[in-house]
Amino acid sequence: MHTRKNQRNLTRTEKRRLVNALLELKRSGRYDEFVRMHGRYYVTDAEDDPRAAHMAPSFFPWHRRFLLEFERALQSVDSGVTVPYWDWTTDNTPASSLWAEDFLGGNGRAGDRQVMTGPFAYGKGNWRINARISDGKFLTRNFGRPSDPVSLPTKAEVAKALSDPLYDADPWDSTASRGFRNTIEGWGAGGSDRWRNHNRVHRWVGGLMLGATSPNDPVFWLHHAFMDLLWDRWQKAHPRSGYLPRRRLPESHPQYRRVFSLDEPMPPWNVAPAALLDHSRLYRYE
Ligand code: CU
Ligand code: CU
DSSP states (O other): OOOOOGGGOHHHHHHHHHHHHHHHHHHHHHHHHHHHHHHHHHTTTTSSSSSSSSSSTTHHHHHHHHHHHHHHHHHHHTTTTOBBBBOOSSSTTTTSGGGGGGTTOOBBOOOOBBOOTTOOOOGGGSSSOOSSSSOOOOOOTTTTTTTTTOOOHHHHHHHHHHHHHHHHTTTTSSOOSSSSSHHHHOOOOOOOOOOOGHHHHHHHHHHSSSSTTTGTHHHHHHHHHHHHHHHHHHHHHHHTOOOSSOOOTTTTTTTTSSOTTTTTTTTTTTBOOGSOOOOTTEEEEE
């Protein structure tokens, strides 16, 4: 049993140990295996393949297991390290200590968006991007996307998503107009609603946080730890609700075999959402 803390409360020593464990996973090549795994399971609903990770009900349990595996890898380097969470409703500016020199480093520079500060700046020699779709060996960010500004989600927006007692709804994809899962994952129909909550955080950071290989930016883990915590909050707010779909969809359903119901094992771990609903024996949030 370990504790995941709000990143703003980490001591200097805790930050240094986390950074060192991240750099060691990177050095050994294990970090990039996680990036590639995420890329493999970033299946959109325009494709016919099963969707375990995104645009689907198992968004929460899949990422819970993904983070747990990553956290275990970090702990194999330093048993005292856990994944902190980034509450972007509170730490919502580039001035946050999250982006300081001693932690994740700051924004990308103008032009090529290259991150020039902190332990993950290419110039420091420890963070070369290997697993990505286009070229470029350096970490990139573009906070707030100044050319077409985007802001981080607010407490009110998150509260609205949390107030929905329905977990997810037919058609169980990026177009579901009801349900906590899609509201918080953040696929919208269009206009200003196009990117909400979880998705808008990826947009706000920009650079490599966009798209299938977003774990190339270490802030990915802190963002998804907060998503994991929000799933907890939703469960506590709606004790009589639960994961949906509860049963395997019928063969006649267009999403048959493309989404994972409560007891259907998810790749690559062969673990069903039902086994991931409760993390209280593994870790807690503080
Ligand atoms: Cu993901
Ligand atoms: Cu994400």
